Amino acid sequence: MQRRLFLSSLAALPFVAGTAHAAGFTAIDITGSSIGPDYQLFYGDGKPAALRDFKGKVVMLFFGFTQCPDVCPTALARAVEIKRLLGADGDKLQVVFVTVDPERDTAPLLAEYTRAFDPTFVAVRGNLEQTAKAAKDFKIFYRKVPSGSSYTMDHTALTYVFDTSGKVRLAMKHEETAQQCADDIRKLLNPKKDTGFLKGLFQ
Structure with a gap:
């Protein structure tokens, strides 16, 4: 069942094959995409949550x-390693986890x-x-999948990355290493070295 997550993560993005590395990124460059651009959700204390709350940081x-x-804990464990690899720049990284299972994922549980990761x-x-x-x-796919007397969730396994101005830039595939992800984020933190690519791809 978990293998479907990898397939759906790519199927959810109509990118052009072979262009992912054109700007020097390992991840898929989606600069200029109309994805989002923000959500209307809530923090655990009930206060409204928005991506713009983290302007000035790179958001995963x-x-x-x-x-x-396995997929979610692996992705979050990778994020922990990415933050470590960024060294002093790790403070400029914000990881945001959005639940696709609000019926079971209460605020205290989330x-x-x-917190168990970071x-x-x-x-x-x-x-x-x-x-x-x-x-x-x-553009996230998710659905309930019956499992015994309960259920699990099938969902897209991409990690989106937003730059310090709050613009979506990258879609990181689940199989990318922490080192590859950290290298891509460094490029976003040093925009003079980042050329950008595929502007308007999803518009």
């Missing part, structure tokens, strides 16, 4: 759920889950309707 945005057996990681959630809208706006 991942959609998942706390009962995910806080505990993300205390600076942030989790946001909404009701079913708000979650569906956020997923649609960010």
Whole structure:
């Protein structure tokens, strides 16, 4: 079942094959995309949450759920390593985890889950309707999949990256290494070295 996550992560993005590395990025360069550009969700304390809250930082945005057996914890563990590899620039990175399973992922559970990886990681959630809208706006596929007496979630396994001005720039594939991701983020933190590419691809 988990293998479908990798396939759906690529199927969700109509990028042109062979162009992912044109700007020197390992990740898919989606500069100029109309993805998002923001969500209307909530922090654990009930306050409205928005990506613009982190302007000035590079944001890694991942959609998942706390009962995910391997993809989500692997993605968050990779984010921990990315932050470490960035060294002093690690403070300029903000990881945001959006649950696609708000029925089970309560605010306290989400806080505990993300804190187990890094205390600076942030989790946001909404009701079913708000979650569906956020997923649609960010071109994220997800659905319930029956599993015994309960269910699991099938979902897109991409991590979106926004630059310090809040613009979406990259879509990191699940199989990319922490080192590759950290190298890409350094390019965003040093924009003079970043040429940008594929502007308007999704518009």
